[in-house]
Amino acid sequence: MEVDSDEDDEEEGAQSAQPYMSLMRSLVESAPRNAKRRKLDHTSAEGQDSAKPEAAAEGTDDEDDGEERDVDLVEEPEEDPADAAPEDLFDEDDDLDSSDPFEVHFSDPKEDELQPRLKAIHGSKWRLERVAAKSTRVFLNTPDTGDAAGKPLPAPVSGISDLKLKKRLQEVMEPKHPKFDQVEQTIAPLLFNYQDMLYCNRTVAGSQGIRRMASLHALNHIFKTRDRVVKNNARLSRSDGNEDLELRDQGFTRPKVLMLLPTRQSCVRMVDMIVSICEPDQQENRKRFEDGYIDKQARFSDDKPDDFKDLFSGSDDDMFRLGMKFTRKTIKYFSQFYNSDIIFASPLGLRMAIGSEEEKKLDFDFLSSIELVIVDQADALLMQNWEHVEFIFEHLNIQPKDAHGCDFSRVRSWYLDDQAKYFRQTAIFSAFNTPELAELLRAHCHNWAGKARLQQEAAGTIQYLPVKARQTFSRFEAASIAADPDARFAYFTRAIVPLLTRHKARDAAGTLIFIPSYLDFVRVRNYFANNAAVEHVSFGTISEYADVPEASRARSHFANGRHKVLLYTERAHHFRRYQIKGVKRVVLYGLPDNPLFYQEIAGGYLQKSEQALLVEHGQGAVRVMFSKYDVMKLERIVGTARVGKMIHDQGDTFDFV
Amino acid sequence: MSTKRRKTSHENGAVKEASVQPPKTKPTPQTVPQPSEPSPTPGSEAESETMDNTSGEGNGDAAPKSFQDLGIVDSLCDACDALGYKKPTPIQQESIPLALQDRDIIGIAETGSGKTAAFALPILQALLEKPQPLFALVLAPTRELAAQIAQAFEALGSLISLRCALILGGLDMVQQAIALGKKPHVVVATPGRLLDHLEKTKGFSLRNLRYLVMDEADRLLDMDFGPILEKILKFLPRERRTFLFSATMSSKVESLQRASLRDPLKVSISSSKYQTVSTLVQNYIFIPHKHKDTYLIYLCNEFAGQTIIIFTRTVLETQRVAILLRTLGMGAIPLHGGLSQSARLGALNKFRAGSREILVATDVAARGLDIPNVDCVINFDLPQDSKTYVHRVGRTARAGKSGHAISIVTQYDLEIWLRTEAALGVQLDEYALEKDEVMVFKPRVEEAQRHAKNEMKMLMDDRGKKGSVLKGGKGRKRGPPGSSRDNMDAEEG
Known part of the structure; x- marks a missing residue:
């Protein structure tokens, strides 16, 4: 990817809040091979698609087949929400339990x-409490109503019997999984009490x-909602419309649960969990689902780390959307969004389904009545385009533009009052916290339950490196x-570059410069390419946009010493995990979000070199640059105990040997 | 919602004190001021039509009453006080007691005489007695008028937590469906859009409706709205009260049949069929057609500093006259059906707020609009019928204030003018002016005319383009019949 030197100047000039935006734009324009171009218009591919859905399943590598097919396309009319048959009841008995969180929160x-509480949320008044809980720290944010006593944490949940579940779910789960494990016990109380949560471990x-837990909660919520609607339908038809029944039990549209997941494989795992919990008699379109979502090819060698295999094995396609509809006996895959109970999607897939602004065909009415959002593997979503996630959250719970057959006399009054966003529950599961996630929780989660x-x-990873090395922060x-x-x-340029260039760059050989952001990468690359100060330093690059041969070449040139310096980005490492x-010598231009990467790059690479006798034992060096804005990343790497000192201390250099 | 209900039901105590104990369904003849035919045949309705005015004249000079005396409960009296309604107007005096006795009413009263409160107060009182969602429906022929009625309801109902929904054409259907989904007590609507909702919006039904009001009823019952209204009536329960109000009333029996009134009482507070207020001074000028513009400018100059509405016959004429006036340095703003809804509202607001003194309008602005303090109405083109004349001049001299109406009559308009005079039942005086003084304006007017002609040409060329003043292409298309229903209330004229 060639970049003219004048872009360098352009970027220096940009003083806005997003200093790299103009640079990025110019890069996008000049780069012929930017990210995969997804087709926005699904309709053109329709015909062939529905005819042979299996043909599209092999289209995982879509770089070369110009016409990409949409496996997830659904052609199905919107159903009339009124015609739910009474036999669709999930449970026959259903006594109202006023302590059921479903009643307390929604009904x-x-x-x-x-x-x-709504008033407090309007005034952005939140009260933060730190609650010590078993094995974790809970930072609880509740709308500050001014009364002294905060809401206590919900009662602990040790197993299925502590939850208010639909009888049917209870019956299935009780023999299978009566007691919850540590993780489940941590998240269940908040999740089943309809509180928003960001789980960072x-x-x-x-x-x-x-x-x-997510599947069980989602199913419980859907079954309860659905049963209520079906029962009230029956009551209304019995009453002949003479009585003035005020039955408000639904939202504008049917989809109640949104699951944002990174890959098709992650969707398969979630779907399989749901199937195992609700044990349906029939699964409509299951074959099509398997063809489109399951990829059994093993593609990774054993030396890849577990979390990488977990994320990328199977179909790692990050563009999918799937509607799922429940009736008493069946699960239907690929149901039309407006007929679905759950929508599974990757951020990209859902963004495409919403449509593009240029075509003015935006349709996000199906997000108007989402009551539960599950964001799983948010750390992986951060490596995709996070803007899509923000876009989706901005379009949740907006009153619809179209009625979609909605019976407004049945819509819950807080939907009509445009308060749905204060009732939606959001649960985000991530391997670590980042500023983006914190901002998502701050800006888009307004749940009145807190x-x-x-x-x-964090214990930190510096002391667990597989090799002894001098780590300078x-x-x-x-x-x-x-x-x-x-x-x-x-x-x-002031502090690190002189170390590379002294003695005519003799000492520079074997320096890996790890750069988290692609934008920083471009800047440093341009510097190495154009600046006289580093003209003696030969360098190679591996970024997420480098293709495989390009990356192999860079790796071998670096390994055999032809290139002294290698620039390597965090996303490249996330998607490839090269050895x-x-x-x-490792220079971290910035810290990685994922603490595992620190271990692999600072520790693993040097360990390999020691084994190859390239570096003497204990002589590997790690140099880290950080600012106070890196506090979250730093905490995970140096540990909670050290981070405060390192951010606030007078001295600015910290050595760990 | 439940809390609001509870609040309204607290007021019930007051209702009982008010000592109005109306018979539930059947009217009892002895409580009614004049005889009425109980049989609901068309013939009898026709007769009730002829039994005009008796009530109005009979009680006309009784001592002025207060709202309490009419049987209005205290909480609503407080609301009236808060709005500055001190004493009931004649139409209110006559119709409110009847309405409280649970009778269907045809109310005829001059414009600006407080008709809105005359039907709103009894409805609110009945609502207090037995709170119920979707209690009353008020239909009005134009969007502006409907908006104004809704405002009046909201103001009167503010103390009793009234929920009121406004349903108009040209605005978002779903948002209105949501508003209806909240089950308001009162729906104020224009007929076309209301029918759309009755047919398409799920969960919205008026089958428990108790009160139907048609404001400007003769316009609603005429040919344009007739078919729509018939369809709407099919959605409404037979067991309900119906009020018709207008300044003028068509005497067609079939129209009344359409409204399916039951044994209605007619309340009319002045003797003439075509009523204008006594505080209104009406004149005409008789001039040659070619000097029309010059005389108009002269008149505007005479009334400079006061607010004026000038009525013309066509959209283009409206636009031209506005340009003419502006060229001569007068603050004029056009209002006509060729403008978008937002431009129409904008024009009206500018005029209301006083930032423009002269409103040049087609008959869009003739009916129902309550613009306080209009000093003068000038009929640049005479209205085609005397009813419209009454509505036009009714824009001034409202609510007891004085006003002036001047009609420009040319040699071609003589016949229409004589007909109008005959309908009004009075011979009007010619407005006194010196022809020489008028002709002083002539050279400047001629220059302005040329300028206006050029500007009009440019406007016509721009027509239909984005951002143009006039909407639509040449030869205005109204689309297929289905879609035009929604725009009926836009009143293109």
Whole structure:
């Protein structure tokens, strides 16, 4: 990818809050091979698609087949929401239980509790409490109504019997999984009490527990809602319309649950969990689902880390959307969105389904009545285009433009009053916290029941490196978050570059420069390409946009010493997890979000070099640049105990040997 | 919602004190001021039509009453006080007691005489007695008038937590469906859009409706709205009260049949069929057609500093006259059906707020609009019928204030003018002016005419383009019949 030198100047000039935006735009324009172009218009591919859906399943590598087919296309009319048959009841017995969180939160919230809270949310008044809970820290944010006593944490949940579940779900789950494990016990109380949560310690091992809780909660919510609607339909038809029944039990549209997931494989896992919990007699379109979503090819060698295999094995396509509809006995895959109960989608897939602004065909009415959003593997979504996630959250719970056959006399009054966003529950599961997630929770989660962040204390990874190395952390000052990239670059050229160039760059060989942001990467690459100060330093690059041969070439040139320096981005590492050879020194231009990457890059690469006798034992060096805006990343890497000192201390250089 | 209900039902105590204990369904003849035919045949309705005015004249000079005396409960009296309604107007005095006795009413009263409160108060009182969602429906022929009625309801109902929904053409259907989904007590609507909702919006039904009001009823019952109204009536329960109000009333029996009134009482508060207020001074000028513009400018100059509405016959004439006036440095703003809805509202607001002194309008503005303090109405083109004349001049001299109406009559309009005079039952005086003084304006007017002609040409060329003043292409298309229903209330004229 060639970039003219004048773009460098352009970027220096940009002083806005997003200093790289103009640069990025110019890059996008000049780069012929930018990210995969997805087709916005699904209709042209319709015909062939529905005819042979299996043909599209192999289209995982869509770079070369020009006409991409849409596996997820659904052609189905919208159903009339009124014609739900009474036999669709999930449970026959259904006594109203006023302590059921479903009643308390959605059906019949107590006005005297609700109104002050809504008022507090309107005034952005939140009260933060730190609650020590078993094995984790809970940061609970509740609407501040001014009364002294905060709402206590919901009662602990140790197993199925502690939950108010639909009888049918209870009957299935009780024999299968009566007791919850550690992770499940941590998230269940908040989740089943309809509170928003950001869970920051998702691990591969705990992922099934998270899926189990999320699926169980989603099904419980859907079944309860559906049963209520079906029962009230029956009551209304019995009453002949003579009585003035006031039955408000639904939203504008049918979809109640939205699950944002990174890949088709992650969708398969969630769907399989749902199937195992609700044990349907029939699964409509299951074959089509398997063809489109399941990819059994093993593609990774054993040396890839577990979390990488967990995320990318199977179909790693990050563009999908799937509607799922429940009746008493069946699950239907690929139901039309407006007939669906759950929508599974990747951010990209859903963004495409909403449509493009240019075509003025935006349709997001199906998001108007979402009452539960599950965002699983948010750390992986951060590596995709996060703007899509923000876009989706901006379009949740907006009153519809079209009626879609909605019976407005049945719509819950808080929907009519445009308060749906204060009732929606959002649950985000991530391996770690990031500013983006915190902002999502702040800006888009207004649940009147409050929101909580669950985060364990970080032990840090510096002491667990597989190799003994000198780790130097240097803090630089940045006046504001917007000034951070410029300050970082200035510090890099002032403090790091001289180390590379002294003695005519003799010592530079084997230096890996890890750069989290692609925009920073472009800046540093241009610097190495054009600046006289580093003209003796040969360098190669691996970014997420490099194709495989290009990356292999860069790796081998670096390993055999032809290139002294290698620039490597965080996304490249996220998507490829290369084992790079010949690393003698690691410079972290910024810290990775994922603490595992620190271990792999700072530790793993040097360890490999030691084994290859490239570096003497204990002589590998790691140099880290950070500012106070990196506090979240830093905490995970150096540990909660050290982070405060490193951010606030007088001295700005910290050595760990 | 439940809390609001509870609030309204607290007022019930007051209702009982008011000592109005109307018979539930059947009218009892002895409580009614004049005889009425109980049989609901068309013939009898026709007769009730002829039994005009008796009530109005009979009680006309009784001592002025207060709202309490009419049987209005205290909470609503407080609302009237808060709005500055001190004493009931004649139409209110006559119709409110009857309405409280649970009778169908045909109310004829001059414009600006407080008709809106005359039907709103009894409805609100009945609502207090037995709170119920979707209690009353008020139909009005134009969007502006409907909006104004809704405002009046909201103002009167503010103390009793009234929920009122406004249903108009040209606005978002779903938002209105949501408003209806909240089950308001009162729906104020224009007929076309209301029918759309009755046919398409699920969960919206008026089968428990108790009160139907048609304001400007003769316009609603005429040929344009007739078929729509018939369809709407099919959605309404037979067991209900119906009020018809207008300044003029068509005497066609079939129209009344359409409204399906039951044994109605007619309340009319002045003797003439075509009523204008006594505080209104009406004149005409008889001039040659070619000097029309010059005389208009002269008149505007005479009334400079006062607010004036000038009525013309066509959209283009409206636009031209406005340009003419502006060229001569007068603050004029056009209002006609060729403008978008937002431009229409904007024009009206500018005029209301006083930032423009002269409103040049087609008959869009003739009916129902309550613009306080219009000092003068000038009929630049004479109205085609005397009813419209009454409505036009009714824009001034409202609510007891004085006003002036001047009609420009040319040699071609003589016949229409004589007909109008005959209908009014009075011979009007010619407005006194010196022809020489008028002709002083002539050279400047001629220059302005040329300028206006050029501007009009440019406007016509722009027509239909984005951002143009006039909407639509040449030869205005009204689309297929289905879609035109929604725009009926836009009143293109």
